[in-house]
Amino acid sequence: MADRDRPQPHQLQVHPQQQYRQEVGGKPLHTQKGPTTSQIIAVVTLLPVTGTLLCLAGITLVGTLIGLAVATPLLVIFSPILVPAVILIGGATTAFLTSGAFGLTGLSSLSWVLSSFRQSTGKEPLEYAKQRMQEATIQVGEKTKQVGETIKSKAQEGGRETAGRT
Incomplete structure (x- = not known):
C-alpha cells in the first residue's frame, strides 16, 4: 500500500489550485497587447500607396479594354494587309x-576542328599546309620527270623504227 501512495516518476500530477498559463514566444498570453507603433505607422503609410497602385491597375485595365474595342474592327478591316x-x-x-x-555553328x-588538329599534330595549320605543299611540289616534280623520260624513250624508239625503214 505504501507504493500506491507515492507518486511514480512517469505520472503527471495536476494541482487544481494553480492556474495554467499559456505562453507564446516566452511571454504570457494574457499580457500581450495590440500592434506596436511601428506596425501602425507601416500600415498607415502603405494603405495610400496600395490604394494608388490598385487605382492605376484598374485604369490600365479599362484603357486596355477600350483600346481593344477600338482596334478590333480596324484589325478585321485591315487583316488582308496585316496577315501577309x-x-x-x-x-x-x-x-x-x-x-x-x-554562322555561329x-x-x-571550325574552331573545334582547328583545336583538335593542333592537339593531334602538334603543329600550326599554316606550318602543316606549307609542309604538305612542299611534299606535293616534290611529288609533282618527280612525276613530271618520269613522264618526260617516258616520252623521250618512246620518241627515241619511234625514231629508230623510222630510221630502220628507210
Whole structure:
C-alpha cells in the first residue's frame, strides 16, 4: 500500500489550485497587447500607396479594354494587309535568326576542328599546309620527270623504227 501512495516518476500530477498559463514566444498570453507603433505607422503609410497602385491597375485595365474595342474592327478591316505583312516579317526574322545560328555553328565547328588538329599534330595549320605543299611540289616534280623520260624513250624508239625503214 505504501507504493500506491507515492507518486511514480512517469505520472503527471495536476494541482487544481494553480492556474495554467499559456505562453507564446516566452511571454504570457494574457499580457500581450495590440500592434506596436511601428506596425501602425507601416500600415498607415502603405494603405495610400496600395490604394494608388490598385487605382492605376484598374485604369490600365479599362484603357486596355477600350483600346481593344477600338482596334478590333480596324484589325478585321485591315487583316488582308496585316496577315501577309506579319507572315513576311515573321519569315524574315526566322531567316535572320537561322542564318546567325548557322554562322555561329560553323565558326564553333571550325574552331573545334582547328583545336583538335593542333592537339593531334602538334603543329600550326599554316606550318602543316606549307609542309604538305612542299611534299606535293616534290611529288609533282618527280612525276613530271618520269613522264618526260617516258616520252623521250618512246620518241627515241619511234625514231629508230623510222630510221630502220628507210
